[in-house]
Amino acid sequence: MGLLSSRISITRYKVSGQLDGSVHETVYHGLKQHAIPKIKDEGSEALVGWTSFEHPYAPDFEGYSFVFGTHMVFALRIDKKSISPKLVQKHYALEVAKHLEETGRNFLSGNEKKTIKEHVVKTLGRRIPAIPNVYDLLWDYQKSSLWFFSNLKSANEALETLFIKSFGLALIRLFPYTTADLVAGLSDQERDLLLKLGPSPSEE
Amino acid sequence: MIETDQKRLRRYDPDLVSLNIGSRLVLENTRNNAKETVTIKGEDANLEEGLLALTKGAVVTEIHLSYKTGAQHWQFGLKGESLNISNLKLPETGPVETPEDLEGVVMEKAYLVEKVIGLINTLFSHFVKLRVSNKWRNQTVSQIRKWASS
Numbered sequence: 001m002g003l004l005s006s007r008i009s010i011t012r013y014k015v016s017g018q019l020d021g022s023v024h025e026t027v028y029h030g031l032k033q034h035a036i037p038k039i040k041d042e043g044s045e046a047l048v049g050w051t052s053f054e055h056p057y058a059p060d061f062e063g064y065s066f067v068f069g070t071h072m073v074f075a076l077r078i079d080k081k082s083i084s085p086k087l088v089q090k091h092y093a094l095e096v097a098k099h100l101e102e103t104g105r106n107f108l109s110g111n112e113k114k115t116i117k118e119h120v121v122k123t124l125g126r127r128i129p130a131i132p133n134v135y136d137l138l139w140d141y142q143k144s145s146l147w148f149f150s151n152l153k154s155a156n157e158a159l160e161t162l163f164i165k166s167f168g169l170a171l172i173r174l175f176p177y178t179t180a181d182l183v184a185g186l187s188d189q190e191r192d193l194l195l196k197l198g199p200s201p202s203e204e
Numbered sequence: 205m206i207e208t209d210q211k212r213l214r215r216y217d218p219d220l221v222s223l224n225i226g227s228r229l230v231l232e233n234t235r236n237n238a239k240e241t242v243t244i245k246g247e248d249a250n251l252e253e254g255l256l257a258l259t260k261g262a263v264v265t266e267i268h269l270s271y272k273t274g275a276q277h278w279q280f281g282l283k284g285e286s287l288n289i290s291n292l293k294l295p296e297t298g299p300v301e302t303p304e305d306l307e308g309v310v311m312e313k314a315y316l317v318e319k320v321i322g323l324i325n326t327l328f329s330h331f332v333k334l335r336v337s338n339k340w341r342n343q344t345v346s347q348i349r350k351w352a353s354s
Contacts, residue, residue, distance in 0.1 A: 003313050004300070008292040012321065054306065068310045138314060147317065151288045175286045176328075184329035186336070193336040 002136035002149050003053075003073065011156050012174040013146040014182050015139065019167065023141050024064050027072060030166035035059045036077045047130065048158050050166065051077040056134040072139040076148075076159050079130035083121065091120045135159070146171060205327070208351060216326045219273040223323075226268035226279055229254050233262035258352040271323060278320055287328070292320065 002008075019026045036049030036059060051059040052066060053073045066074040095116045096108060108116070135150040137159070148159055160171050172178055180186065180194055205212060206223055214220045227247050231254055233240040242257045244250075258264075264284055268291070271278040276295035283290065294316045300309050334340050 003310065003317075006293065008289075008294070008317070010289040010292065010317065010321075012287070012289075053310075054303075068307050068314075071310070071314055073310055138317075147321075151283075151286075151290055173286075176284070179287055179325070179328055180332040183325050184332045186332065190333065190336045194332070197336065 002075070002134065003138065004136075005149075008149055009151040011148045011151055012179075013148065013171040014174060014178070015141075015144045015146050016170045016172055017168070019141075019169065024067060024072075027066070027139075027167065028061055028064060031061045031066065031074060034162060034166040035061070036079065045125065046078060046080040048076070048078050048162060050162070051075050051134065053136055057132065070140065070142060072141065073136065075134050075136045076155065076162065078133045078135075078155065078158055080133065081125055081128050081130045083124050083128055087124060088117070088120055091124060092117055095120055213327075216330070217273060217323060221272040221274065222270070223272075224270045225251065226270040226281075228266065228268035228281065229264065230266035231257040231262040232265045233257060233260060235261050255352050259349075271320065273319070276316075278316070280320060282324065287324070289320065289324070292317070 031050045034050055036047060036051050038059075049059075050061075051057075051074070052061060053075050054060075054065060056075055056077060059077075061074070066072050096113070099108065099112070099116060100106060133155070135148065135152075135155050137146060137148045139146045148156060150156065156173070160173075163169065163171050172182065174183065177194075181191065186194060206225060210220075210222070213223055227245060227249070229244045229249075229251065231242045233242075240257075240262070242253055242262060244254055254264075266281060266283050268279070268281045271280075278292070278294060280292040281290040282288075294313060297309055297312045297316070298305065300306050334344060
């Protein structure tokens with residue numbers, strides 16, 4: 001899902017606050033510190049981190065490669081393991097059969113079933129590779145504007161969390177109310193009226 | 205405004221050739237504790253069902269728009285609840301054949317996206333200012349009703 005795709009989805013944000021010191025240097029350090037880890041963490045279900053727009057599978061932010069004119073362009077990568085419930089079901093059934101045969105019993109307690117299921121999910125999780133999802137973003141620092149190229153709820157939530165952690169700046173999602181409040185250029189009086197708006201006669 | 209005041213649209217964007225409803229329109233009516241959804245799909249679809257839904261109190265929750273300026277053409281979907289843009293098809297840009305081409309293409313794409321976002325912001329700001337004004341209650345609501353029933 002990215003800027004160069006033939007069909008683009010965009011969620012718009014206003015970036016709240018300013019960075020201390022050199023913008024590019026601060027962003028570079030934030031990106032580097034919270035880049036997607038190169039070493040595979042076999043145990044975790046999902047990994048979230050920044051990656052570069054140009055090389056999403058080999059993150060590299062050297063030489064301020066994320067700077068494109070007046071914009072900063074980089075990407076959020078979420079590597080997630082997705083284990084099919086049918087696969088879990090199959091391996092669970094095999095494990096249960098093996099366990100019963102070994103113990104010579106014909107039933108399992110609730111706790112035993114739970115332990116076997118957890119073991120199956122953990123074992124499969126180690127064997128199955130994580131699927132990488134890359135979501136580009138474009139940040140115009142001067143305008144305090146950020147476009148995130150996905151409308152996916154989970155990806156937007158991950159972005160909001162990682163962004164504040166990396167750069168210490170909060171992202172305000174621009175939905176109708178925040179757009180009216182922050183972008184429409186309303187006067188103080190109009191902003192007061194906006195807060196008190198109710199359905200108009202045609203909407204009641 | 206699309207149907208009744210293209211002149212005003214041109215005031216916001218002097219290069220505007222047209223702004224039209226595209227291939228999808230979704231309306232929702234949540235009156236009487238029941239949710240009714242009307243979806244109109246297809247190129248050049250008849251919007252009569254949509255107008256009927258509007259007269260019954262439905263609101264537009266999703267719209268697909270076709271926006272043309274000069275020789276350029278954008279198509280995109282807009283959600284009422286979030287103002288999220290989906291399925292945005294930009295005018296064609298140059299190919300990325302060498303790493304040096306990338307910066308130019310990114311800048312061009314950013315400019316083309318900005319055009320759409322600028323249009324949305326301008327029209328939404330116009331709507332919000334009208335919505336908080338006395339004109340909305342005194343004139344606009346009855347004008348919309350009249351237009352929807354015409």
